[in-house]
Amino acid sequence: MASRQIQSIRGMNDILPDRAHLWESFEDAVRGWLRAYGYRNIRTPVLEQTELFVRSIGAATDIVEKEMYTFVDELNGESLALRPEGTAACVRAVIEHNMLYAGPQRLWYSGPMFRHERPQKGRYRQFHQVGVEAIGFPGPDIDAEHLVMCSRLWRTLGLDGLSLDINTLGDADARTRYRARLVSYLEQHEDSLDADSKRRLRSNPLRVLDSKNPAMKAIVEQAPRLADDLGEASLRSFDGLQQLLREAGVDFRVNPRLVRGLDYYNDAVYEWIGGGLGAQNAVCAGGRYDGLVEQIGGKPAPACGFAMGVERLLELSQSPERAAAPAMDVYLVNQGERARKAAFGAAERLREGGVTVTLDVGGASFKSQMKKADASGARFAVIIGEDEAAAGAVSVKALREAGEQARVSIAEAINLIRKQ
Numbered sequence: 001m002a003s004r005q006i007q008s009i010r011g012m013n014d015i016l017p018d019r020a021h022l023w024e025s026f027e028d029a030v031r032g033w034l035r036a037y038g039y040r041n042i043r044t045p046v047l048e049q050t051e052l053f054v055r056s057i058g059a060a061t062d063i064v065e066k067e068m069y070t071f072v073d074e075l076n077g078e079s080l081a082l083r084p085e086g087t088a089a090c091v092r093a094v095i096e097h098n099m100l101y102a103g104p105q106r107l108w109y110s111g112p113m114f115r116h117e118r119p120q121k122g123r124y125r126q127f128h129q130v131g132v133e134a135i136g137f138p139g140p141d142i143d144a145e146h147l148v149m150c151s152r153l154w155r156t157l158g159l160d161g162l163s164l165d166i167n168t169l170g171d172a173d174a175r176t177r178y179r180a181r182l183v184s185y186l187e188q189h190e191d192s193l194d195a196d197s198k199r200r201l202r203s204n205p206l207r208v209l210d211s212k213n214p215a216m217k218a219i220v221e222q223a224p225r226l227a228d229d230l231g232e233a234s235l236r237s238f239d240g241l242q243q244l245l246r247e248a249g250v251d252f253r254v255n256p257r258l259v260r261g262l263d264y265y266n267d268a269v270y271e272w273i274g275g276g277l278g279a280q281n282a283v284c285a286g287g288r289y290d291g292l293v294e295q296i297g298g299k300p301a302p303a304c305g306f307a308m309g310v311e312r313l314l315e316l317s318q319s320p321e322r323a324a325a326p327a328m329d330v331y332l333v334n335q336g337e338r339a340r341k342a343a344f345g346a347a348e349r350l351r352e353g354g355v356t357v358t359l360d361v362g363g364a365s366f367k368s369q370m371k372k373a374d375a376s377g378a379r380f381a382v383i384i385g386e387d388e389a390a391a392g393a394v395s396v397k398a399l400r401e402a403g404e405q406a407r408v409s410i411a412e413a414i415n416l417i418r419k420q
Contacts, residue, residue, distance in 0.1 A: 011117070011125030021325040022314055026157070027110070030130055033153050037145070039108045039132060044089040046112065050079040056088035056292055058263030060203035067115040082114035086131040087264075087289065087305055088296065094135055095298035104136025110310075122281075122312045132286075133305035139288055140237045143268045143304055144244035150272060150284055150306070151250050159274070159316050162283065164251065166270040167258035168238040169206075170230040172291070175266075178229040179205055189219050206259045225256055234267055241268050264289040268304070274316045283316065284308035329356045329417055331373035331399075334384045335366045342389040346410055350382070353414035357382075374399055380417055 008014055015023060034041075050070050057063050069082040083089055086109050099105050110130045117123055132149070134142045147164065154162050169175060182205050186193065193201065194216060197208045209220055230238075245252055252270075260269045269287030286306025293301040330350060334343035340363065347359045358376055360369045366385075373381040383395040388407065396413050397405040398420075408416065 009125070011119035013124060013126070018325070022317065023310070026310065026314060026317075029156055030110070030153070033149070033156060034108050034132070037106070037149055039106045042090060042093060042107045042109050043111075044083075044086070044093050044109065046083055046114075047080055048083055048089055048092070050081040052088050052092055052296065053081055053084060056091070056264050056296060057085070058204065060200075061263060062207075063115060067117055069114050069116060084115045085113055086111075086129060086307060087133060087292070090131065090133050090305075091135065091292055091296055091298070091303070095293065095296060100136050100293075100298070100301060104134070106134050108132045122309070122315060124311060128310040129307045130310060131305060131307040133303065135293065135303040135305075136301050137304070138290075138302040139268060139304060140241035140244060143241050143288065144248065146286065146304065146306055147245060147250055147252075147270065148248045150308075151248075154272075157313070157317065159313070161275050162316075163253065163273045164270060165255040165258050165273060166241070166245075166252050166268065167255050168227075168230065168234055168267050169259065169265055169269055169287075170226060170234040171266055174226070174229045174231055174234060175206070178224065178226045181224045181229070182206065182208075185224055186219075192219060204263075209257045210259050220257060223257075227256060237267055260285065260287060264292040264295065266290055270306075272308075274312065282309075283312045325377075328358050328376060328378040330358070330380050330382045331369075331376045331378040332357055332359045332382045332384070333366065333369040333373055334360060335369070336386040336389070338386055338389040339384045343384050346382070346384060346394060349410045350414060350417075353411075353418070355414055355417050379420070382413060 050068070053068060054064055059065075063084050068084050070079055072078070073080055090107060090109060094100060094105060094107075108131060110128070112126050112128050114126055116125055119125060132146060134146070147166075154160075170178070183201065186197070186201055186205060186208060190198065190201065193208070194211070194213050196213070197211055197216060200207045208216075209223060211220060242252070242254070258269060258271060265287045267288040267290070270285065271282045272284040273281050274283045275281070284306055286304065288302070288304040290302045290304075291300075293299070293303055332343055332347050332350075334340050343359060347357045350357050358378060360372060364372070370381065379398070379400055381397045381399055383397065383405075385395075388394055391407075393407050393409055394413050395405055395407045396416055397403075406416070
């Protein structure tokens with residue numbers, strides 16, 4: 001009896017070679033972009049203590065209540081979780097390693113995150129993010145830098161049509177005042193709330209404003225405005241952010257209903273929205289989280305940051321399915337025992353000369369190897385037969401354009417290939 005075929009976990013996808021080169025191109029662009037702004041890479045574990053996320057994200061959030069992958073470590077009884085987002089782990093590492101003693105930190109990270117959600121376009125159970133955090137900097141200039149950075153990256157990636165929504169959540173006192181008014185309003189309409197909104201009504205009422213249910217639109221539109229409870233410092237900071245964005249030529253819309261799903265945010269928050277992604281249309285989001293460092297156990301420090309969804313950004317890339325992987329320079333064909341031995345050394349010498357090489361292995365016929373060379377997409381076939389091996393030479397044949405096959409030395413082959 002045949003064994004049952006084992007498949008990947010639902011919502012956790014393989015990235016195959018035909019598409020992986022798009023990821024590599026994106027990652028190369030991101031690394032260069034971040035270096036240009038002075039951000040340094042930090043790498044944290046995918047597994048953290050569950051308490052880290054409960055304390056930072058908030059016990060009453062959807063992520064902690066319904067979406068985190070958690071388990072108890074049988075060796076020591078600790079509750080552990082696969083990271084659902086990157087900010088908390090980054091801040092934990094900054095505190096644990098006393099990084100702020102050296103001054104404010106500009107940091108970035110990338111990698112997989114995990115949430116047990118219903119898989120759909122743009123939302124997966126394992127998804128990938130690039131996160132940027134600035135810890136130890138007060139606003140609003142660093143907030144503006146983050147948004148200007150994003151605007152530059154979209155241009156670098158050739159992404160058109162992204163729009164920016166911004167809002168301010170004020171400080172903790174303002175949100176406490178607003179929360180009381182909002183709950184009172186929502187209680188008057190409790191019979192009309194959907195199931196999610198009823199659940200959030202008393203545990204996390206600001207999240208009701210973020211409802212994607214069309215039936216909730218009228219209730220949300222008529223809800224009290226947080227702006228009416230904001231203090232002078234929050235308003236001044238938000239006005240400063242808007243002025244900096246205008247001066248930098250970054251278009252935006254103030255969206256008073258924009259909230260973030262994580263409890264640690266305060267003051268400026270934002271989302272970059274992309275069309276063509278359905279309900280999951282936020283490709284990048286973030287804001288300030290000035291209380292989080294102290295909340296996790298460090299000394300108070302201002303902070304802000306954002307994360308972008310790699311899968312969603314790649315969905316918006318122009319014609320990703322038609323984008324060809326970079327072609328190899330050479331497919332190295334070899335025929336005969338002496339030629340096979342010579343081929344390994346020749347391939348390494350070509351690579352040392354800056355030429356990319358796929359070496360045929362397996363001893364197929366010359367005709368079969370030439371078919372594979374043509375199908376590989378390589379620009380040239382470099383051929384080593386018994387005659388070439390005896391002479392210490394190679395034959396070079398162009399595969400994508402007309403030209404005579406030439407027998408040359410390896411050094412001459414390198415010059416020939418790199419010129420074209």
